[in-house]
Amino acid sequence: MNKVWAIAMIALRSSVRSKVVICLMLLLLVTIIGIPLTVKGDGSPESKVQVLVSYTLAFSQIILAIVTLWSGCAAVSTEVEDFRIHLVVTKPVRRAQIWLGKWLGLLVMNAVALLLTGVAVYGLLAYQTRASEWKEDEYARLQEEVLVARRLVPADMPPVDRAATLHLRELIASGRLEPGRSPEAAFTAIRQRMLIQTNSVEYGATRSWSITLPTRPPAGRKVFLQYKYQLGSLVQEPVSGMWFLGNNKDARQIMIPLQQGPGTHSLAIPQEMVGEDLEIIVGYSNIHSNPTTVLFDVNEGVQILYFQDPFVTNLCRTLLIQFFQLALYAALGLTMGTLFSMPVAAFTSIFIIILQLFSGFIETITQDAAADGSSVDPEGALTIVEQLTMFMYKGVHLLLKPLSTNNPLELLSSGVVVGWDIVAAEFLVKIVMYTGIIGGMGVLLFNRRELGIPA
Amino acid sequence: MEETSDIVLSVEGLHKVFKDFWGRPRAKAVNGIDFEVKRGEVFGLLGPNGSGKSTTIKMLLGLLHPTRGKIHVLGKPPRDVQSKVRIGYLPEESYLYPYLTARETLDFYGRLFDLSGPERRQRIDQLLEMVGLQHTGRRTIKEFSKGMARRIGLAQALINNPEIVILDEPTSGLDPIGTRQVKDLIQTLAERGKTVFLSSHLLADVEDVCDRIAILYAGQVQAEGSIVDLLQVDEHYLVPLSGLTPDQLQNVLRVLRETLGAEPELEHPRRNLEQFFMEVISKARASGGEISGAGAGKQVADYLQGAEETSGGGDVLEEILKERAPEPSPAAADPASEPVAPAGEDLDGRIDQLLGDQGDPKDE
Ligand SMILES: Nc1ncnc2c1ncn2[C@@H]1O[C@H](COP(=O)(O)OP(=O)(O)OP(=O)(O)O)[C@@H](O)[C@H]1O
Ligand SMILES: [Mg+2]
Numbered sequence: 001m002n003k004v005w006a007i008a009m010i011a012l013r014s015s016v017r018s019k020v021v022i023c024l025m026l027l028l029l030v031t032i033i034g035i036p037l038t039v040k041g042d043g044s045p046e047s048k049v050q051v052l053v054s055y056t057l058a059f060s061q062i063i064l065a066i067v068t069l070w071s072g073c074a075a076v077s078t079e080v081e082d083f084r085i086h087l088v089v090t091k092p093v094r095r096a097q098i099w100l101g102k103w104l105g106l107l108v109m110n111a112v113a114l115l116l117t118g119v120a121v122y123g124l125l126a127y128q129t130r131a132s133e134w135k136e137d138e139y140a141r142l143q144e145e146v147l148v149a150r151r152l153v154p155a156d157m158p159p160v161d162r163a164a165t166l167h168l169r170e171l172i173a174s175g176r177l178e179p180g181r182s183p184e185a186a187f188t189a190i191r192q193r194m195l196i197q198t199n200s201v202e203y204g205a206t207r208s209w210s211i212t213l214p215t216r217p218p219a220g221r222k223v224f225l226q227y228k229y230q231l232g233s234l235v236q237e238p239v240s241g242m243w244f245l246g247n248n249k250d251a252r253q254i255m256i257p258l259q260q261g262p263g264t265h266s267l268a269i270p271q272e273m274v275g276e277d278l279e280i281i282v283g284y285s286n287i288h289s290n291p292t293t294v295l296f297d298v299n300e301g302v303q304i305l306y307f308q309d310p311f312v313t314n315l316c317r318t319l320l321i322q323f324f325q326l327a328l329y330a331a332l333g334l335t336m337g338t339l340f341s342m343p344v345a346a347f348t349s350i351f352i353i354i355l356q357l358f359s360g361f362i363e364t365i366t367q368d369a370a371a372d373g374s375s376v377d378p379e380g381a382l383t384i385v386e387q388l389t390m391f392m393y394k395g396v397h398l399l400l401k402p403l404s405t406n407n408p409l410e411l412l413s414s415g416v417v418v419g420w421d422i423v424a425a426e427f428l429v430k431i432v433m434y435t436g437i438i439g440g441m442g443v444l445l446f447n448r449r450e451l452g453i454p455a
Numbered sequence: 456m457e458e459t460s461d462i463v464l465s466v467e468g469l470h471k472v473f474k475d476f477w478g479r480p481r482a483k484a485v486n487g488i489d490f491e492v493k494r495g496e497v498f499g500l501l502g503p504n505g506s507g508k509s510t511t512i513k514m515l516l517g518l519l520h521p522t523r524g525k526i527h528v529l530g531k532p533p534r535d536v537q538s539k540v541r542i543g544y545l546p547e548e549s550y551l552y553p554y555l556t557a558r559e560t561l562d563f564y565g566r567l568f569d570l571s572g573p574e575r576r577q578r579i580d581q582l583l584e585m586v587g588l589q590h591t592g593r594r595t596i597k598e599f600s601k602g603m604a605r606r607i608g609l610a611q612a613l614i615n616n617p618e619i620v621i622l623d624e625p626t627s628g629l630d631p632i633g634t635r636q637v638k639d640l641i642q643t644l645a646e647r648g649k650t651v652f653l654s655s656h657l658l659a660d661v662e663d664v665c666d667r668i669a670i671l672y673a674g675q676v677q678a679e680g681s682i683v684d685l686l687q688v689d690e691h692y693l694v695p696l697s698g699l700t701p702d703q704l705q706n707v708l709r710v711l712r713e714t715l716g717a718e719p720e721l722e723h724p725r726r727n728l729e730q731f732f733m734e735v736i737s738k739a740r741a742s743g744g745e746i747s748g749a750g751a752g753k754q755v756a757d758y759l760q761g762a763e764e765t766s767g768g769g770d771v772l773e774e775i776l777k778e779r780a781p782e783p784s785p786a787a788a789d790p791a792s793e794p795v796a797p798a799g800e801d802l803d804g805r806i807d808q809l810l811g812d813q814g815d816p817k818d819e
Contacts (some may be wrong), residue, residue, distance in 0.1 A: 003566060004565060005566075006566035084550045087546065087564065090544045091568060450519055450520050453473070
């Protein structure tokens with residue numbers, strides 16, 4: 001470990017001394033201080049926090065990613081090129097220890113940078129959201145809904161799967177399934193249509209959702225109902241509606257009349273509305289004066305939010321997730337740098353990251369191609385080249401898909417908890433799986449490399 | 456597993472062909488060489504530029520992979536990590552981290568040998584003193600001259616008190632004092648039972664220190680054997696004579712003339728340039744003045760000599776001048792009255808004696 005640590009400290013010093021890294025770190029500093037001061041948002045407290053938190057952290061992440069990749073690629077490749085590695089590998093040090101040491105050095109650099117970023121963001125946030133800056137209700141909203149980590153519980157999914165299956169069977173039995181259409185695609189479409197139906201409230205109608213909370217909200221903290229809808233009519237005006245709140249066990253019920261336009265809104269509800277079985281039932285009546293349908297969002301239509309952690313905890317977990325991402329980039333850069341010389345290593349790793357960023361896009365390509373193959377040209381098979389390309393796309397997609405997980409910054413800046421489950425999942429995917437594989441490959445190939453020859 | 460024999464380095468049918476990116480042969484650097492080096496020996500690899508010396512050394516260290524042939528270092532293949540604990544290596548150029556200071560550099564390599572903190576500190580102090588850089592320990596390597604960096608390279612090769620020291624052109628870039636010192640160091644190491652493998656094209660250096668040499672040309676061993684066997688000219692003799700009066704000399708010459716039946720040749724010894732250089736530097740130093748470069752340095756780090764004993768600790772320059780300068784004689788004296796000594800008297804032998812007297816050879 002002593003050896004690994006010695007190598008880590010050298011790697012740290014090497015990268016901190018690189019001109020590229022110095023420039024980027026300066027840019028990072030400018031970003032952290034500059035973004036909150038220049039970007040104003042729409043003036044609401046939410047947008048202020050949004051800008052500060054998500055823009056600053058996203059930007060600093062990009063800069064750190066570039067720094068890490070660059071230093072990772074340079075760490076071993078430059079030492080091979082100028083023969084400094086000769087004096088390291090002729091000591092009793094394993095190549096795995098060298099790899100690990102360099103990786104550790106980059107981790108230390110990133111840990112320090114992220115820590116400073118976190119402290120800066122938190123400090124600026126505390127400064128910009130101080131009580132004197134805002135009206136009383138805005139300040140309260142900031143403290144209760146934005147600068148917290150709230151648990152988000154979606155409404156229980158209506159049992160559409162069974163209904164959709166039955167409907168599909170009926171279609172197939174009566175021969176009404178469109179020719180050339182796969183049953184899977186038909187099922188997805190039917191299910192989606194049913195979900196939209198169960199989430200829409202027609203003129204004069206009432207619909208209810210039940211939400212089961214996983215834990216009891218902490219005493220003394222508000223519980224929020226958050227909802228999001230669109231209107232079926234072309235005129236997007238505020239609509240009158242009536243919310244009912246209750247639960248199965250208690251007879252207590254609350255009615256709240258509201259007139260709000262389409263979009264996302266939230267409503268504080270009393271703690272007591274959460275039943276003993278932790279269930280809440282919410283209903284909505286469409287009592288608008290003009291006939292219009294209120295379409296609740298299929299995924300985020302009705303949700304309950306309640307306090308779980310203070311904001312700092314959430315910020316730390318978000319930074320931890322960013323750290324895992326950077327650790328993966330460090331591993332990628334290092335492994336490329338053990339195989340190739342500097343520019344080649346940098347280009348290769350950037351190429352891989354671009355592939356990853358566009359893996360969603362690649363997914364659509366493969367799906368479109370699949371659809372083309374089956375519907376437009378039912379009897380003609382794909383050409384060999386097309387099949388090969390498809391195969392390659394699918395392979396790349398399969399390899400990189402697990403890396404595109406959800407963005408913790410969105411959760412953080414909207415005051416939703418970034419759970420330990422997400423952190424653990426990220427750790428598992430980014431560190432255990434991908435860093436493990438990339439690092440293992442790096443060490444394996446590094447071991448076989450003849451270091452006496454520079455290029 | 457301990458190696459059984461006394462052979463610490465063995466090379467058998469070694470070949471190295473450098474290939475280009477497409478695998479086409481580009482240069483045949485080493486072309487089937489064999490040699491063995493025994494424990495405690497000073498082995499020199501000689502050869503002109505590009506003859507494959509560095510290539511061979513890099514293969515011994517596992518930096519290059521042989522195209523064909525077998526290599527054993529301390530009974531292990533060259534890529535064995537554990538046997539590196541017992542090897543010290545000085546590459547042909549100093550490949551050091553420019554932003555580290557001399558101390559940090561040595562500390563880093565010391566850490567790679569898992570040496571404890573106090574041990575590293577102690578050895579670094581001694582090594583810096585030995586290579587004459589005790590005053591520049593806090594300066595960064597990038598400020599160093601070539602020779603200064605080279606001295607640090609030498610120091611790092613010895614930080615683990617190695618059993619085998621592999622030196623690729625150890626004297627290149629060094630000033631005469633440094634060169635002298637490295638040669639003394641090599642001999643001291645050999646006396647302590649360590650094996651030294653070095654390459655050079657400076658024949659004088661090799662001749663002074665090596666027990667055995669191999670001459671490489673075009674990647675092949677052209678000659679190999681002990682220095683004595685290879686260089687001794689059996690039918691010629693040198694008789695060192697000193698302190699003769701002119702009369703005595705005339706007598707000796709007469710006897711020789713009668714015995715040989717021919718006029719014997721008579722030569723005066725000359726100070727060599729090395730001695731003259733030492734004198735000039737010594738005078739300059741005596742007159743004071745800051746040094747930012749390398750000093751003369753102490754003789755040999757204590758830990759390299761064995762634990763209990765301490766070296767003389769004197770300045771090597773002083774030692775050399777004291778021990779090696781010929782007896783000062785009146786400069787303008789009659790040539791005939793000067794002592795007659797063979798040219799190139801083996802002065803090195805004396806300093807070696809001085810160093811060698813300091814203790815018994817010790818393993819580890
Ligand atoms: N990386 C390499 N690629 C191709 N050829 C090489 C490489 N390294 C060395 N060579 C060739 O191998 C031969 C031997 O080189 P080597 O460095 O061993 O010589 P050397 O005896 O150490 O010479 P010098 O006295 O100049 O240090 C030379 O012809 C050289 O051109
Ligand atoms: Mg060489």
